[in-house]
Amino acid sequence: MDRFKSTTRAIPETGPIPRHLAIIMDGNGRWARRRYLPRIAGHRRGVETVRGVIRVCIERGIEYLTLFAFSSENWRRPKEEVSFLMQLFIGALEQEVAKLHENNIRFKVIGDLARFESRLERMIEDAERLTADNSRLTLTVAANYGGRWDVLQATRRMLEARPELARGFGEQDLAPYLAMHYAPEPDLFIRTGGEQRISNFLLWQLAYTELYFTDTLWPDFDSAALDLAIRSYQKRERRFGRTSEQLKGGEASADASRVAEKSA
Ligand code: IPE
Numbered sequence: 192m193d194r195f196k197s198t199t200r201a202i203p204e205t206g207p208i209p210r211h212l213a214i215i216m217d218g219n220g221r222w223a224r225r226r227y228l229p230r231i232a233g234h235r236r237g238v239e240t241v242r243g244v245i246r247v248c249i250e251r252g253i254e255y256l257t258l259f260a261f262s263s264e265n266w267r268r269p270k271e272e273v274s275f276l277m278q279l280f281i282g283a284l285e286q287e288v289a290k291l292h293e294n295n296i297r298f299k300v301i302g303d304l305a306r307f308e309s310r311l312e313r314m315i316e317d318a319e320r321l322t323a324d325n326s327r328l329t330l331t332v333a334a335n336y337g338g339r340w341d342v343l344q345a346t347r348r349m350l351e352a353r354p355e356l357a358r359g360f361g362e363q364d365l366a367p368y369l370a371m372h373y374a375p376e377p378d379l380f381i382r383t384g385g386e387q388r389i390s391n392f393l394l395w396q397l398a399y400t401e402l403y404f405t406d407t408l409w410p411d412f413d414s415a416a417l418d419l420a421i422r423s424y425q426k427r428e429r430r431f432g433r434t435s436e437q438l439k440g441g442e443a444s445a446d447a448s449r450v451a452e453k454s455a
């Protein structure tokens with residue numbers, strides 16, 4: 192797990208293209224309502240947007256793409272909508288997994304899978320196994336995911352495996368048990384659909400992520416919209432607690448990162 196340094200324990204290397212992009216795909220229902228269509232029509236269109244975004248991520252050299260598809264609170268929606276979303280997920284897996292594999296994409300799902308029907312759980316496991324060694328892009332779908340669930344399940348599993356840590360533990364002890372232990376922390380977070388909130392997405396992992404909110408509804412989020420977000424990211428100064436002056440003088444920032452590593 193030490194392949195990926197925690198942003199609070201060490202300063203990561205950053206470049207003009209986010210290595211890890213995490214997206215809350217919001218606004219499907221409103222997109223449909225505006226066209227006098229049922230909400231589910233928006234979800235169906237949303238799947239097409241996902242295809243396009245995956246393609247652009249590969250073209251731009253993004254290594255990890257994480258998509259929030261269903262939150263632990265989305266069970267509160269009308270039964271019919273929940274079951275449509277589950278069918279849509281199953282259908283998308285049936286249709287897309289082979290293509291993901293052909294395109295050298297590693298597929299992962301994070302979230303509490305126990306609540307899904309067993310057929311879906313099995314399909315997810317098969318897709319993860321099939322694509323495990325692919326290396327062009329890691330596509331993670333967050334399904335029945337909640338940031339609080341993640342921190343709690345990680346803590347519980349850590350203490351089961353290492354009961355001696357009940358007396359005290361650090362970030363590095365917990366990290367391997369978090370759902371996204373296989374990825375660096377997100378560099379850029381995008382939420383479409385106009386709301387400016389995290390809605391219990393990756394709470395732990397977003398500690399130093401750049402946040403970008405757009406009014407564009409998810410079904411309308413195309414390559415131009417994604418490029419706009421990336422351009423906004425490129426204008427950000429990622430200080431990780433340091434001053435702007437330190438970033439400009441290379442020497443000073445190297446010192447700071449050594450100090451950060453020591454005190455972590
Ligand atoms: C996001 O779109 C998709 C899911 C949460 C599954 P919404 O369904 O939340 O769309 P709005 O926010 O109602 O427009």
Ligand code: IPE
Binds near residue numbers: 218259
């Ligand atoms: C967040 O969207 C979850 C997903 C996109 C899967 P919601 O539409 O459920 O979020 P809230 O309820 O507006 O916060």
Ligand code: MG
Binds near residue numbers: 217218219384
């Ligand atoms: Mg919504």
